[in-house]
Amino acid sequence: MWREKFQRVLNAGWNNFRRNSYVSIGTTGVMTLVLLVFLGLVAVNFLASTIVVSLEEKVDVSAYFKSDATEDEILKVQSDLRGLAVVKSVEYVSQDEALADFKERHAGDALIQESLAELDDNPLQASLNIKARQAGQYGAIVEFLEGNALRTFIDKINYYENEKVISRIHSISGAIQNWGFLATLVLAAIAVLVTFNTIRLTIYSQKQEIEIMRLVGGSNWHIRAPYLVEGALYGSFAALIALVVFYPLVFVAAPKMETLMPGLAMGSYFIGHLPAFTLLIWGAGIVLGIVSSIVAIRKFLHI
């Protein structure tokens, strides 16, 4: 019994979709565009977050100690820093390690090697290389160092050199997310409006049938449900088309992106998440379609 009723409603919704074929194609097209922009935004977010993570890994704060600072004093500062929740790691580089590292990096440069040999003392400073858990936390770490009891032993803190890079990464990734989100919202609103108008047209063209349904006592569900099905169908077809268009584009773009940014793995990311993206886009399409139908029904379908 329920299956028969459900089947009847599905058929009625499908007939609405099929009978207004040109309008249906237009509506599905607009909704497809919205879903494609949404998928594009997911891709841009993925790229931005990969870039941000890789750049953030390269950013740290180094505190360089004066030559009169003892190792115990430096280790005390290191231990204080480790006590901070925002600090991910603190690496101590002694004067000797810094020199060894310097020599190794300039092993092929005879002039530097000779210059170093001429010097009586090690000119390099001991340092603490500090990594924060998040890029926005470096300011707090610098503040801590500035206020530390052993501040007088610290010669310089290089955060100020990195500050611009860090804040720029943050502002770029924030802007991408905000503008992308806004663009998706605007397009979603347009899609809702277009679908709403399509459903309104269907309701208008079936004015007589609806009136008869009402006067013979058709249940509210039976009168309204076909329009919900129609909206869901627009969303479903749009999701299908969006995925069919988007995935080949990813396959084409992924190798080129990986050449530009080694280790990006864009292709495998989207393939690995195919079931999740299918559900997400399908769900988003159905929600858009049904919301539009509900708005149109509430406004134009009085029972």
Add this chain to the structure above:
Amino acid sequence: MIEYKNVSTIYDDDFVALDNISLEIKDGEFVSIVGPAGAGKSTLLRLLTRELTPDKGNVVVDGVDLAGISGNAIPLLRRKIGTVFQDFKLLTSKNSFENVAFALEVCGANLRQVNEDVPKVLSIVGLTEKTNSFPHQMSGGEKQRLAIARALIHRPRIMLADEPTGNLDLVNSYDVLRLLMKINELGTTVIMVTHNRDLVNAVGRRVISMEKGKITRDQMQGKYVI
């Protein structure tokens, strides 16, 4: 039992369609409502199907105040009430069987019920031979009988006929009237709004005359008088 208790209905443009109407219609009555255009006759019927709610007063059917019923209960009310209109309101893309079946399907009837009930009702209105005909292949009288068949399919306790013979010639008008009287004899309350003097006089039953939203005359065995 249908009761209108001090009912007033005022449309948006301040037009007073019904002005403090009080009226009782007992089960099984055949009532003709007559009056000039704009007298409030159709408004009286639309209150019964809850297409409208009164601005003042109450409309009560079988002890239930219609203003108090929920949106979900309105379809159930309408299944108790069959409605027939001057312009038939048939679906042109459906044949006779489908037009009647549609009324059952939208109320959730299953296929077996549809196949059993629709031929019976078409036979009552004398349209068995027109089962597969589309409205454009039928005469005005046949279309109205088909509309009556559709109204009958839920076995309503009340039948509302709003100018049912307005588009019909004399012969077909009497056919439709006879059908309504037959339905009334089977126990259904019939309320007919009409301008057709001969028809009202031929029925010889209760006649309510209306003018400017008020009842001007209510006679148990009345004639068409304005």
